[in-house]
Amino acid sequence: MKFAIFTFCSGFLAVLTHGEQFTNPVLWEDLADNDVFRVDDVYYYTASTMHYSPGAPILQSYDLVNWEYIGHAVPNLPWGNKYNLQGGNAYVKGIFASTMRYRASNKQFYWIGCIEYSRTYVYTSTSATNTWTPRSEINTCYYDCGLLIDDDDTMYVAYGNTQISVAQLSADGLGQVKTQVVYNTPSSIGTLEGSRMYKIKGVYYIFSTKPANGQYVLQSSSGPFGPYTIKELLLNLGSPIPGGGVPHQGSLVETQNGTWYYMAFVDSYPGGRMPVLAPITWGSDGFPVITLVSGAWGSSYNYPLAPRVLESYTxxxxxxxxxxxxxxxxxxxxxxxxxxxxxxxxxxxxxxxxxxxxxxxxxxxxxxxxxxxxxxxxxxxxxxxxxxxxxxxxxxxxxxxxxxxxxxxxxxxxxxxxxxxxxxxxxxxxxxxxxxxxxxxxxxxxxxxxxxxxxxxxxxxxxxxxxxxxxxxxxxxxxxxxxxxxxxxxxxxxxxxxxxxxxxxxxxxxxxxxxxxxxxxxxxxx
Known part of the structure; x- marks a missing residue:
């Protein structure tokens, strides 16, 4: 059964049709390097913006398919006059592959990102829609990073290119206690980057991409610093976007119903990199498995949750x-x-x-x-x-x-x-x-x-x-x-x-x- 919903929002007329299935891409917009996570029944999404300002857009959803823009984690780009187009420019610099999470213990959202391979910046806010405040600079570059807030409230960041490291942050999340290399990618795999870090049923995972055609998962039952074993999640997988690249990078997210989904992106130029969604199951070895359709990432799947229409930006x-x-x-x-x-x-x-x-x-x-x-x-x-x-x-x-x-x-x-x-x-x-x-x-x-x-x-x-x-x-x-x-x-x-x-x-x-x-x-x- 399909039904249409008509709603007036802030001067917009939204006409959206929903059925039992959604169609990939979930957003045909350039929203790469996503970090998606859930707080109660709200899902949040942030993405790379490079030289655009404000940076690190924040979107929200209640069903992982319908999204709306609600703010930005970085109000402006304070890293020199070139970001103001004075004495130069910052094209293809700035914000990429950053991370965002909510910390329940102090009711703060954290955004963390490395700028120009130099140092890492931490911003916080009491609400995803409020003004975000720059809080600290960390002299280590957390390249392509992913933040984990552990069960005991300790904060860890996975990061790196080929040499994957994990940093433990200070109690307030604003400094670094230590950092350690946890995995050196073998030449048989090649480059790994785009790390996202998770703890699932007591096991630590680092979700890493082989750009731009593969995705691998590191697994440790011995703690956040490993040792880690590795398994291929996908390689040269068929795309749900005609002519598009291989779905890769992105995030794992668990629904409130206990089901899991993977939000990747697909290289889809000239438009950019588009987010695509697929269900995840878990194998007997504790590694995730993508639900495929005819051996490829599906062009459509069942909705993760009951569809909820949000404000249209058409x-x-x-x-x-x-x-x-x-x-x-x-x-x-x-x-x-x-x-x-x-x-x-x-x-x-x-x-x-x-x-x-x-x-x-x-x-x-x-x-x-x-x-x-x-x-x-x-x-x-x-x-x-x-x-x-x-x-x-x-x-x-x-x-x-x-x-x-x-x-x-x-x-x-x-x-x-x-x-x-x-x-x-x-x-x-x-x-x-x-x-x-x-x-x-x-x-x-x-x-x-x-x-x-x-x-x-x-x-x-x-x-x-x-x-x-x-x-x-x-x-x-x-x-x-x-x-x-x-x-x-x-x-x-x-x-x-x-x-x-x-x-x-x-x-x-x-x-x-x-x-x-x-x-x-x-x-x-x-």
Missing amino acids: GTDSFQGTSLGPQWEWNHNSDTTKFSVNNGLILNAATVTSDLYSACNTLTHRIIGPTSSGTIILDYSKMKDGDRAGLVLLRDTSAWIGVVNNRGTFRVSMWSGLTMTSTWGTASTGAEVKGVTISGGKVWLRIYADIHVGTGKQGTFYYSTDGSTFTALGSLTLNSAWNFFLGYRYGIFNFATKALGGSVAVISFTMDSPGSTTTGGTITQS
């Missing part, structure tokens, strides 16, 4: 209230003096540059796959000469559609050819593909993105002066290489090429449902 965000929703992240740290939210979003030009990759205050939103559209309504009447503002399809190969003010003449323009070097510097600032003069002070800008896995996928760029008839100005062939790690995002930008002082008002952003070509209106070709 629909229209009119930027109500005085703060951004938790689904938004800036490209690097924002200049808070150059934007405001007050029942609408005002973006003041924050940078004088001809390079969008160097422009501060580009506001980003993950793309929902496999296809969807993002549309903004932009009031450009207060732009200054030389300003550029609009909507970008953002990655290491990018294109944008926006408004350019040329000495008081406004032109809606599609620019392409924005590219990065292999070390994430700007290789090209791009050039105009096509444009047309407009007037009236308001324009609708739309990008349709096809993030099905594989090469040759397209993003198409549209504009409208009435919100009804949309004209295509051009397209971008999306880069499907994995090296940038993060997938494409929509980004809303405003920067100056001559002098600061201009601003734009973003009246709304609309994300349509997956599978749609547009969010309404008639399409024409320019």
